[in-house]
Amino acid sequence: MGSTNGLTSIRGKQPLFSFGVISDVQYADIPDGRSFLGVPRYYRHSILVLQRAVKQWNDLNKLRFAINLGDIVDGFCPKDQSLDSVKKMVAEFEKFNGPVYHMIGNHCLYNLPRSKLLPLLKIPSNEGCAYYDFSPSPEYRFVVLDGYDVSAIGWPHDHPKTLQAQQFLQEKNPNTDKNSPNGLDGLERRFLMFNGAVGKEQLEWLAHILQDATRLKQKTVVCCHLPLDPGASTEEALLWNFDEVMEVIHRYDCVKVCLAGHDHKGGHSVDSHGIHHRVFEAALECPPGTDAFGYIDVYDDRLSLVGTDKMQSCEMCFTPTMDNGFGDTAARY
Ligand SMILES: Nc1ccn([C@@H]2O[C@H](COP(=O)(O)O)[C@@H](O)[C@H]2O)c(=O)n1
Numbered sequence: 387m388g389s390t391n392g393l394t395s396i397r398g399k400q401p402l403f404s405f406g407v408i409s410d411v412q413y414a415d416i417p418d419g420r421s422f423l424g425v426p427r428y429y430r431h432s433i434l435v436l437q438r439a440v441k442q443w444n445d446l447n448k449l450r451f452a453i454n455l456g457d458i459v460d461g462f463c464p465k466d467q468s469l470d471s472v473k474k475m476v477a478e479f480e481k482f483n484g485p486v487y488h489m490i491g492n493h494c495l496y497n498l499p500r501s502k503l504l505p506l507l508k509i510p511s512n513e514g515c516a517y518y519d520f521s522p523s524p525e526y527r528f529v530v531l532d533g534y535d536v537s538a539i540g541w542p543h544d545h546p547k548t549l550q551a552q553q554f555l556q557e558k559n560p561n562t563d564k565n566s567p568n569g570l571d572g573l574e575r576r577f578l579m580f581n582g583a584v585g586k587e588q589l590e591w592l593a594h595i596l597q598d599a600t601r602l603k604q605k606t607v608v609c610c611h612l613p614l615d616p617g618a619s620t621e622e623a624l625l626w627n628f629d630e631v632m633e634v635i636h637r638y639d640c641v642k643v644c645l646a647g648h649d650h651k652g653g654h655s656v657d658s659h660g661i662h663h664r665v666f667e668a669a670l671e672c673p674p675g676t677d678a679f680g681y682i683d684v685y686d687d688r689l690s691l692v693g694t695d696k697m698q699s700c701e702m703c704f705t706p707t708m709d710n711g712f713g714d715t716a717a718r719y
């Protein structure tokens with residue numbers, strides 16, 4: 387007799403497609419260390435986490451692609467090893483039997499200029515910017531944002547975007563060390579040099595893509611190294627203009643999930659429009675023998691993250707859009 391249990395029938399449904407996820411590998415051939423706040427960081431072990439991720443993804447034999455949410459190498463990587471280290475990590479990702487979509491993080495930019503990074507990571511360049519979109523199935527659109535479009539790191543010292551970012555930080559952060567949030571309150575604590583913003587042209591591009599996705603009835607997943615919702619992240623890790631980006635996203639009904647890295651402990655929230663925000667746990671902060679990676683099964687009505695070890699599994703069920711009575715809900719891990 388067929389099952390009448392709703393849950394069983396949901397579980398029995400085949401995903402439209404599946405993809406692998408990992409974030410903040412931050413590899414460097416240097417001894418273990420700690421974050422500014424004292425969290426242990428395992429720079430040499432992180433490549434093993436990536437290797438185990440790729441093995442799992444290949445063994446599953448069903449993943450259509452994988453996404454790296456950024457920070458492939460760490461800023462402490464000796465600079466004469468930066469190029470080789472990025473190439474070494476890209477080679478590990480290329481052992482995956484499918485395309486890998488990368489995005490840049492602050493640690494990538496501490497190591498190499500955009501002109502070198504983007505070709506290595508096979509990121510399509512738009513005047514040096516690293517935003518792009520792809521559609522792995524007719525039902526879905528993925529948007530990858532460049533959160534360091536306006537940034538004090540990564541562009542040449544005299545580039546207009548460097549100057550714009552430096553002026554912005556000067557206005558918003560009174561500290562001499564612009565990576566210090568001392569004295570900043572609440573959401574102001576994001577105005578740090580290791581973060582950045584999505585610029586005007588990218589915002590216009592985003593609106594255009596979301597309009598197109600809406601026309602094509604494509605559910606959309608937005609990916610950015612920097613988190614876009616305060617419910618899923620510490621204030622210090624947020625995109626400078628997360629509010630402007632979310633204002634654009636909230637104009638359309640197509641975006642269902644936003645994925646991010648950067649805030650290493652991870653988090654999950656559902657915003658006032660029912661959009662899920664999932665920040666992934668960092669591969670870098672896995673003690674030897676432990677892991678943080680996963681894969682996502684994509685359905686027409688939800689994304690289901692199956693995490694390994696420190697990456698927590700979670701169901702991201704879509705809700706009816708607008709006026710759904712959804713209050714913000716959040717869980718910081
Ligand atoms: N609460 C904090 C966090 C960071 N900083 C500064 O940022 C630098 C990078 O931090 P990591 O956690 O990635 O090591 C750090 O060296 C500090 O300058 C801070 O001031 N306060």
Ligand SMILES: O=P(O)(O)OC[C@H](O)CO
Nearest residue numbers: 492580622623648649650
């Ligand atoms: O990846 P990092 O070293 O820039 O650290 C980012 C912080 O975790 C953000 O709060």
